[in-house]
Amino acid sequence: xxxxxxxxxxxxxxxxxxxxxxxxxxxxxxxxxxxxxxxxxxxxxxxxxxxxxxxxxxxxxxxxxxxxxxxxxxxxxxxxxxxxxxxxxxxxxxxxxxxxxxxxxxxxxxxxxxxxxxxxxxxxxxxxxxxxxxxxxxxxxxxxxxxxxxxxxxxxxxxxxxxxxxxxxxxxxxxxxxxxxxxxxxxxxxxxxxxxxxxxxxxxxxxxxxxxxxxxxxxxxxxxxxxxxxxxxxxxxxxxxxxxxxxxxxxxxxxxxxxxxxxxxxxxxxxxxxxxxxxxxxxxxxxxxxxxxxxx
Numbered sequence: 077x078x079x080x081x082x083x084x085x086x087x088x089x090x091x092x093x094x095x096x097x098x099x100x101x102x103x104x105x106x107x108x109x110x111x112x113x114x115x116x117x118x119x120x121x122x123x124x125x126x127x128x129x130x131x132x133x134x135x136x137x138x139x140x141x142x143x144x145x146x147x148x149x150x151x152x153x154x155x156x157x158x159x160x161x162x163x164x165x166x167x168x169x170x171x172x173x174x175x176x177x178x179x180x181x182x183x184x185x186x187x188x189x190x191x192x193x194x195x196x197x198x199x200x201x202x203x204x205x206x207x208x209x210x211x212x213x214x215x216x217x218x219x220x221x222x223x224x225x226x227x228x229x230x231x232x233x234x235x236x237x238x239x240x241x242x243x244x245x246x247x248x249x250x251x252x253x254x255x256x257x258x259x260x261x262x263x264x265x266x267x268x269x270x271x272x273x274x275x276x277x278x279x280x281x282x283x284x285x286x287x288x289x290x291x292x293x294x295x296x297x298x299x300x301x302x303x304x305x306x307x308x309x310x311x312x313x314x315x316x317x318x319x320x321x322x323x324x325x326x327x328x329x330x331x332x333x334x335x336x337x338x339x340x341x342x343x344x345x346x347x348x349x350x351x352x353x354x355x356x357x358x359x360x361x362x363x364x365x366x367x368x369x370x371x372x
Contacts, residue, residue: 080127081143081274083185090129090141090184091149092193095157095177097137101359103160103174104135105312109167110215111263112247113138116159118256118269119248124152128270132197132216134204135311136359139197141190146181153179163247191278195288205310210289220272222282231257231265311359314352318342318360331361339363340371 083089095103104110113133117140121128126144138156142149161174184190198221201213210218234242235254243249245262256268266272279285323329326338334342339361346352346360358365 081129083187088143088145090143090190091146092182092184092197093140093142093149093153093179095137095153095179097134098355098359099177100136100173101315101362102136102311103138103164104133104215105168107261109163111261112163113160114215114266115246115248115262115264116156116163118264119246119250119252120152120155120159121269122252123250124148124155126152130194130197130217130270130275132200132213132218134200134215139200141184141194141197146183149181153181187278191288192291194275194278195285195291199289217266217270217272217275220267220270221279221285222276230259232259233257311356314346314350314356314360317350318346321345336363340368343368343371 081090104113110133117128117131117133121142124144126142126148129141129143131138131140140153142152144152157174157177157179161172164173165171184193198210198216198218201210201216206213210216211221211223212219233254234252234256237245239251242252245258246252246264253268257265259265276285279288318331319329321342322331322334326334328334331339331342340363343357343361343363346357347354352360354365354368357363357368
């Protein structure tokens, strides 16, 4: 499958497609949300006619490396946003959650840039506070890298389900390739729509892959060092902490109903007890980042 990818193709190319991590508190709240998000990735790729080279889903944003024509990549992310908004409305009753979510599409024009971007998105969980290795993060591709036949025995081919069962399982009427597989949780096997063998050929070896993962971490690690030995908390965990603190100290679990001064007091607690960054606090407490910089 390597042959289908080329930097010389005048029409198609590699694109880094991502949504803004500062615009929304969350896109995925629990495992079922992430499972739906992974499935949506494969579905949108089929409909839009693009190839997903790699991806990672975070609590409040997504990263995709796509191969295809620019209009098709734009169609992919617009479709992904719209379907995500419909899912959120169906499950949580929140309308228009993703309507104004900004998305960016950046062309990747050299092999070195592609390698660096692939490593960048794979280390996103670490930068966000994931306490394990990237290959243990379930909502991306890293866990499949240089792992022959990982978990194949737990998959079931879509062709063994009726079309109605497939529609209910995946929440779509789109007919997917019938040799694609789902695991016991109902999540599509990522290896069905991501060419992991191509990625492994790009990085050549596990050692070189790990080198690229760590190569540009220095800038990200600086912020960790400024926090001493304290551990970062992921958004989804910190959100629960914030709600608990708000209820315990102020009798109100809805952060938006608290006064600005009260939220600023909570901001200091998050900063010094939970090592939260200004951007993370801004997301959690709905406070302007510039205001926070002068306070925490």
